[in-house]
Amino acid sequence: AQSVAQPEDQVNVAEGNPLTVKCTYSVSGNPYLFWYVQYPNRGLQFLLKYITGDNLVKGSYGFEAEFNKSQTSFHLKKPSALVSDSALYFCAVRLTEGGSYIPTFGRGTSLIVHP
Amino acid sequence: NAGVTQTPKFQVLKTGQSMTLQCAQDMNHEYMSWYRQDPGMGLRLIHYSVGAGITDQGEVPNGYNVSRSTTEDFPLRLLSAAPSQTSVYFCASSYSSSSNTGELFFGEGSRLTVL
Numbered sequence: 001a002q003s004v005a006q007p008e009d010q011v012n013v014a015e016g017n018p019l020t021v022k023c024t025y026s027v028s029g030n031p032y033l034f035w036y037v038q039y040p041n042r043g044l045q046f047l048l049k050y051i052t053g054d055n056l057v058k059g060s061y062g063f064e065a066e067f068n069k070s071q072t073s074f075h076l077k078k079p080s081a082l083v084s085d086s087a088l089y090f091c092a093v094r095l096t097e098g099g100s101y102i103p104t105f106g107r108g109t110s111l112i113v114h115p
Numbered sequence: 116n117a118g119v120t121q122t123p124k125f126q127v128l129k130t131g132q133s134m135t136l137q138c139a140q141d142m143n144h145e146y147m148s149w150y151r152q153d154p155g156m157g158l159r160l161i162h163y164s165v166g167a168g169i170t171d172q173g174e175v176p177n178g179y180n181v182s183r184s185t186t187e188d189f190p191l192r193l194l195s196a197a198p199s200q201t202s203v204y205f206c207a208s209s210y211s212s213s214s215n216t217g218e219l220f221f222g223e224g225s226r227l228t229v230l
Binding site for chain 2: 034044092102103
């Protein structure tokens, strides 16, 4: 079985400050990891993914995520937050091979960036 | 490029009525799926399909039917609507198979209210 935990329902950060949205996962094998963003009244949009190789993955809108195999984490980061980054963020995991390739999503973290 | 198109965007039903949520994609994706999004529950998989003629149940399939007669279309049918089916529904598609990293492309959502 695979699972994803996003331990914070909400993250508050001031504009210009660095932000981190946390994600930990559990799979019985090697993972593909994803971050998606959902703006109000919109569908989810793909942000970035970890497949293999470099543990630091860069994605859209200046976001990056760090894969840590020993801590089974894939935290989303941005050096300087913008008010327009305020949205709902979802982490997802799926197996690279064997078993189901259907992704499992976390419950989402609401990011609020204050001016 | 339209991507994933969902209709209708909004619908109000009375208990016991039936309806179909439409989903179409123009990316030749093998994999298509339906999720429901409820506050505090994240995304829950209802049904999915790995190709034309093939469908399977997800986490919360009761009360919903699907079919996949073409690669492009994946309609979701509510057989007898109940207030518990009030939710926002998302259709998502991707390239299929375990050999593909399979990030999902989402539609804009269909907001359903059952009175």
